[in-house]
Amino acid sequence: MEDFWQTCAQTLEQELTPQQYSAWIRPLVPLAFDEAEAVLRVAAPNRFKLDWVRSNFSGRIESLAAQWFQRPVQVKFELDTPRMVAPLRPPAPSPAPMAANGNGHAGNGHAAPRPAPQAPLGFPGDPVAAVNSAAARAAQRASEAPRPVQRAAPKAEASEATGIYERSRLNVELTFENFVTGKANQLARAAALQVAENPGTSYNPLFLYGGVGLGKTHLIHAIGNSMMAENAAARVRYIHAEQFVSDVVKSYQRKAFDDFKRYYHSLDLLLIDDIQFFSGKNRTQEEFFYAFEALVALRKQIIITSDTYPKELSGIDDRLISRFDSGLTCAIEPPELEMRVAILLKKAETEGVHLPEEVAFFIAKHLRSNVRELEGALRKVLAYAKFHGRAITVDVCKDALKDLLSVSNGQITVENIQKTVADFYKIKVADMYSKRRPANIALPRQIAMYLAKELTQKSLPEIGELFGGRDHTTVLHAVRKISESRAKQAELNHSLHVLEQTLKG
């Protein structure tokens, strides 16, 4: 595995710019290669890098791994932990990269991803210099031309433009154009567009919430990119909440709060992802509160994402929660079947591959929980078909996704149950974890708990945990109540029967 990683790193080093290579590839640590499952585990040093390499480099690394191991390989990225060994450094530059698949760059076979190397403090300490006029002009030119960092652009200009994007930490590939819309996200998208067109004056803050892998991060990057395209000098910053916490800690250690405040309070648009990570971090919450107040007072836009809606956030100060609630709050729900198909077709098109509709339907029918999972499945199918020199058909798809499908068919997950029951009763999935108790929510939630107990191997405490950290006695009460009611009420019994059939597929 280490030999593979060295060759892989060398190849990527040749394909990427030195900045991209040292920002994204060098810090990765190969952990293990599972021969039986053909899974390569790779550690990334933080969540931000993990997300970035997963979205931008996993396709390329998987294709290099497939060549090396002579079979399709799945790459799984995980967060680095302190026990990690030092990253493997590739040996001195080698002349011959591994035979490439023809597209010569990472991810999607189109533009090379733009990197965002770490600033020394974790936040760019030079907020004003960050938008000095020369760089801003360069970025303006770059945004008038296709998008920044075209390899062919004059070096200085491109690197100035890159600088603007690096400081914003935006992923320029996450745009409104490639964000597929459906019932599950249309409100959120409309709100995002509105905010992108009228930053600071329409909904402030805009608070987007929903389960994992549903497109929250994509949407807020799209807002940032749209704003930068309008005004390249805009001071935009995307930050994951964990990174913000780490910035606060570093500022504390270095007694650099003035710089910290100056930077965050001077932004035009602050995009902060997964705010639930602020839970219990009081000093961070305090600093964020000041930044929030300062930005809103100046009519600068704040956009926040979370896995749940403001009132459900635990360990967050009430005054922050009431601020989060003061703008517009929008849910992103799991995509319905047609939308999942549309997403697959769009992703395949981006890869320059024709995906037959029946294959897209097949994948979408079997993988229901989130878009990230769909993307992974599509990558797997494409790699498998390419490697075996076969056309992309449902049969190829069945072979390529054998493991995934047996899991998703054979094992009913609590997540599936929550989604299916929420769809059936037309409530939000988030209500499955919420503390709200109106009868139209409480009953479906109890039904979902009952089905989780009936159809999965999970224990009562585990189920309670998956339903927003509820006590096992609450689950037990739900299970007893629903099984008793089922025996007496034909209508409820019928609904449960339909739900069970749906879940068993």
Ligand SMILES: Nc1ncnc2c1ncn2[C@@H]1O[C@H](COP(=O)(O)OP(=O)(O)OP(=O)(O)O)[C@@H](O)[C@H]1O
């Ligand atoms: N509607 C969509 N259209 C196109 N791609 C999408 C859509 N929704 C999600 N994706 C893609 O799915 C992947 C996961 O989305 P994203 O990272 O935005 O999820 P998230 O909601 O922020 O998840 P998490 O809570 O885990 O951070 C990304 O590659 C994103 O581009």
